[in-house]
Amino acid sequence: MAYTELNPKTKKFEFGGVVGTTILSLTLPIFTLIINQLITPNDKITYDPVYYLNPFQSYSLWLPYLVWFTSLAILDIIMPGHWVKGTTLRNGQVLNYKINGISNCLLLILVLALRWQLTDGQLPELQFLYDHYMELNVISFLFAFYLATWVYLRSFINESKRVLALGGNSGNVVYDWFIGRELNPRSICGLWDIKLYCELRPGMLLWFLINLSCVHHVYLETDQWNDSLCLITAMQSWYIFDGVLNEEGLLSMMDIVTDGFGFMLSFGDLTMVPFTYALQARWLSENPITLGYTKISMILALMCLGFTVFHLSNQQKSHFKQGKLNHMKFIPTERGTRLLCDGWWSVSQHINYLGDWFISLSWCLTTWFNTPLTYYYSAYFAILLIHRQIRDEEKCHKKYGKDWEEYQRRVPYKIIPYVY
Template structure:
C-alpha cells in the first residue's frame, strides 16, 4: 500500500513539473487514496480478521498481490490522469466527493460496529447464538446485508475511477476487478459459514437475505 502511495505521488509530481499545476481530478484521486492507505495502516488490527489472514495465509497470492498487483494496478487512475489531465466541473467534483464520503462512512462505521460487537461492547444488539458459542449480528449495518462493508468499499472504488472520465475502460479496471474479487470472497465466506454454523447460518440467511447490496443482491 505504501508503494501504491509513492506511485501516486510520483504521478502528481510528473503533472506538476510538466504543466505547472495539478488538476482537481488527479488531486482528488491522490488525496483520497492516500487517506484510504493511511486509514488502513493506522487501523491495521482490523486486517487481522480479514479472510486473507484468517483463511488464506501467506503465500504466492499475497506476496505477488502486495508487491506487484496492488501498487501497479490500483494506481492506474493516477497514472492515466498524469498523462491525460481531466478538469472536473464543480458538480462532477462534488459528486465524486459525495460517493467517496458515503462509501467510506458505510465501510468504516460497519467495520467499527462489527469490531465493537466482537469485543462485547454492543450486548444490546440483536444476534443469533450459534452452537459454537459465537453470535451472528443481525442488527444495525449487519442487518442490511451480510457484507455491507463490501458495498462501502465498492462505492469508494467507483469514486476513484469516475474522475478519469470515460475515454478508456482501463481506468475502470480497479472497480471491475474489485467487484469480482468481493463477489468471489463473499461466495467463499458463505460456503465456509454454512459448513461452520449449520442451522444457525440458515436462520441468519432468512433474517439477512442480501449478500452485499441491500435490496439488490
C-alpha cells in the same frame, strides 16, 4: 491434537485447481504489464527477461526495491506500537501482533517532507519511481514469486509445529504454492508476521508513493496542480492511510484468519495493489483533465457515502466482537460465538463490501468517461468481492451449520440490499 487432525489434507480446490492456478500464475503478471502499457503507452521498458533475472544487470532496480521492502520490515519490528491478540488458531494458540501503523506512517511523511526541503522540491526518488514504473512492476512480481517460494519451502521445516491453511494443504506443489501452505508464516523469532506486513506496508505505501510521483511529475512539467490528479491522489491517500492506521481490524478478516500466504497473496499485495490500483493516477499524469467543482463534488459525495458505509459497518462489527454492543440483536451459535444481525449487519451479510465498491467507483470517475481502461479496478473489485462472499458463505455454513441457515433467513441479502 494429532498432526493429521490439526492439518487435514485439502480436498476442495479453488480457482480451477492445479490447471487454473498455473494459468493465473503465468497470466496475471503479464496482465499487469499489458494494462499499464495501454494506460501509458509512452512508458519505456526492457522486455528481456534475462535483464531482470540477472541482478548484476538490473541492480539499479533491484537495489531500491529491496531497500524499500527491507527498511519497512525493520521499521515494522522496531517502531513503537502496541500489541494485540489475534484470533485463536486451531491448535489453541493465540498470536500476538504489533500494531504500529501510526508511527510508520508518520515517519514516512516526515522523511518525504525532509527530502522535499533538502532537494528543493525535486525529490529524485519520486522521479525515479515515475520513470521506472514499468520496470519496477516486473521486479515486484519476481520478488513476489521468490517470497512465495521461500515461504512455501520453509513451511516444511518443523512441519509438525506449524498450522497450515485448510485450503493450501493438498500435497500438490503448484496449487499449495499459489494458495499458500502455511497459515501464519513468521520470521525473526516470531516477531515479524510476514502476511500482515505484506498486506499493509510495502504494497499499500508504494501505491501512495506512485500516486505522489504522478502529481510530482505533472507539477514539474507544467508548474500547475491538476484538479483530477490531485483529487484521486487525495482520495486514495485517505483510503491507504485509513487502512494502515486501522490495521487491527484486519486481524479478523479472511486474508489473515483463513488464507495461507502463497503467491496469490504475495502477488496481490506486492504487485496488484501498487501497480494496478494506481492506474487512474498514471493515466491522468499523461492525460490531465479538468473536472471542475460540480464533478468533483459528485465524486466526493460517492466516495464519502462508500467510506461511511465501509467504515461504520466494520467499526460496528469490531466493537460487537469486543463486547461493547451487547444490546444489539444476535444469533447465539453452538460454537459459543455470536452472529450479529442488527444495525448495519441487518441490511446485508456484507454491507461493508458495498461501501468498498462505491469507493472504487468514485476513484474511476476521476478520469470521467474518457477511457474505459481505468474502470478496470472497479470491475475487478466487484468480481473479487463476490468471490470473497461466496468463499465466506461456504466457510460459515460449514462452521456454523443450522445457525448460519438461521442467519441467512434473517439477513437474506448477500451484498446489495434487495438485489443480491
